[in-house]
Amino acid sequence: MGNILEKIRILSSKLRHPVKLMELCGTHSQTVAKYNLKSLLPQNIELISGPGCPICVTDQTDIDIVIGLAENDIPIAIYGDALSLPGTNSSLEKLKQQGKKIHIVYSTQDAINIQKHEPDLVFFGIGFETTTPMTAWAIKQGIKVYSAHKLFPPAMAALLQNPNIKIGGFINPGHVSAIIGTKPYEQFNVPQVISGFEPEDVLISIQMLLEMIVNNQNIVKNQYKRVVKAEGNIEAKKIIDKVFEISDAKWRGLGLIPNSGLKIRKQFQNQDAEYIHKDLIEKIKQNILPKQNQCICGKILQGLAKPSDCPLFAKACTPENPQGACMVSVEGNCQIEYRFNNQSVGG
């Protein structure tokens, strides 16, 4: 590892300006925090976390709708790490404690098994290209879904268009890339490295990014070749395309991004919770009031603020009692900061 750090140090001395590198995947942010990689880097290299936690970027309205469905006695299946997502007035976790039918699942296969005795079950589909194929597969098996699935590259485009965010290079997600391959990133005129998740992987990726910055190369390189193929997972891409069509989607922090969401195709509309429960969803939407709190998750997701800038961080907002989405998931920027870097915790 010393060798990599030495190379990073030499490359950093060739930089004309300090650079910001953004990790686009929550698991990379966890690696950076867990191994304290920031402390190993020269001062002119700053690592910032981006919108790579799918739970964090899920729009408040989608969360409130699913909570509303559960309040109306529709059984919900959800990945465990999204259970405590705070809605405007409640959360699925609170509803579960009150006896509503909320099922925590490890995979969509579990949801299919539950549906056998809960025919009205709705699976809350959250995630990027990494989890979308599993939802698509389950829809083909007959499950009902509320889709908040999103595409990753449009979020990168949105970040690059924001003049307030100056990113010198991206550490691209590993498992999203295992599905989509390397091609979709070629449209971006910025250095990018698809990275593995071990600390050595991340440091090598930083070294590769610095080499590109120093040599003015705005291309995408693949450090995670042991898993990511140039063409991605063709079978997974096929099944996504069969079941979903591209639509506009709202993201927490980034707002409405054209062509960044995945909507269930008409062919499967009888399994699309948005279609099946459209009248109820309209009613739920009318009752959603704007949430009044000081959470700055939206800014944090864009790298415009740090968790410690938030007045709620580690005070009113903790992983046990999250006030905003970034504190909910283990991949959330605030939860990562709380667990690994917050000096006031556990002392």
Add this chain to the structure above:
Amino acid sequence: MINFDGLKKNVNISLVKAKVEDFVIVHAGFAIEIIDKDEADAIEKLLKL
């Protein structure tokens, strides 16, 4: 059936053409990619050091 270094769990392999003894990357209960045999051996060796 996947053996996670001793922990055994059923994993869905609809998205990959995996066969017995392959090493795979698992995400949310599904195998999403097969790891090259030589790479997998090298990783295993590293982890057991």
